[in-house]
Amino acid sequence: MKHTRLAAIAALGLAASLSLTACGGDDSAKDSSSKGSSSSSSSDSGSKAESGSDSDGTEAGAGADNAKSGSGEDTKTEAGSGTTQTSGKVKFCTTEDLAIDATDAAPDETSGRINITMINRGSTTCSATGFAGVDIKDEDNTSSPIERGQAQPRITTLKPGDAAVFNLAYDIDSTGESLASPTNIEVTPPNETHSVTLDWPASAGDIKGAYTDVQVFPTHTTK
Incomplete structure (x- = not known):
């Protein structure tokens, strides 16, 4: 009887140990999966943010360039031509x-x-x-x-x-x-x-x- 009890206790201890190992593996897998998912999500967010920043930056840059060429250069051209016409103008004899x-x-x-x-x-x-x-x-x-x-x-x-x-x-x-x-x-x-x-x-x-x-x-x- 005593031998039988010892065998039964040993069997229960082995089962408990296996159960704990299994649980620990599941948790590790979940943690690993969770970390991987979080890392992927963070990477995606970073890519989108970076892409959005480049796009906005490009549009803003183009807008600024257009504004410069549309106002500054035209104004200089008009001012230049106006000055030339004024300085070179001779009135007709009366x-x-x-x-x-x-x-x-x-x-x-x-x-x-x-x-x-x-x-x-x-x-x-x-x-x-x-x-x-x-x-x-x-x-x-x-x-x-x-x-x-x-x-x-x-x-x-x-x-x-x-x-x-x-x-x-x-x-x-x-x-x-x-x-x-x-x-x-x-x-x-x-x-x-x-x-x-x-x-x-x-x-x-x-x-x-x-x-x-x-x-x-x-x-x-x-x-």
């Missing part, structure tokens, strides 16, 4: 600042030419570039606008005291039967609205045809 005169400058007996000279009598440099407006008045009190000749305007900048000239060209009628009887030339300087009235040069040859056959050419400097 009629009141010009001394204007008309003279006969025919090169021969068949080609009529009247030179109209404009002298800058103002105190600042001005531009007389372009075509002047010209009307010829006849003794019957009619006025005829003169058409522009085929010529490209040249830059005509006048310092105080400088002169610009433009001319009227036509064919001379040597028959003595011309129907044109000009008395005055009305001149409006380029880019102006005020005009002056000049006498038709007495020595100028008669106009062949009509006033529509006379042409005006653009201004140029006399230098």
Whole structure:
């Protein structure tokens, strides 16, 4: 009997030991699994956070660059171009600042030419570039606008005291039967609205045809 009890106690002790070992293994597995899960979750969170930070950083950076190129550079460009235009701008000569005169400058007996000279009598440099407006008045009190000749305007900048000239060209009628009887030339300087009235040069040859056959050419400097 005593042997049987000892055997039974030993069997119970072995069973208890096995049970404890099994329990300890399960707990270790659970702990290990739990730690692994926690580590994985932490890693995922870190990746998402890092990815989100990069994305936000990229967008913010692009936005900042766009803002710089959209405002700073454009502003500099506009400011630069505005400064250039302002510093390089020359005002057009006004009629009141010009001394204007008309003279006969025919090169021969068949080609009529009247030179109209404009002298800058103002105190600042001005531009007389372009075509002047010209009307010829006849003794019957009619006025005829003169058409522009085929010529490209040249830059005509006048310092105080400088002169610009433009001319009227036509064919001379040597028959003595011309129907044109000009008395005055009305001149409006380029880019102006005020005009002056000049006498038709007495020595100028008669106009062949009509006033529509006379042409005006653009201004140029006399230098």
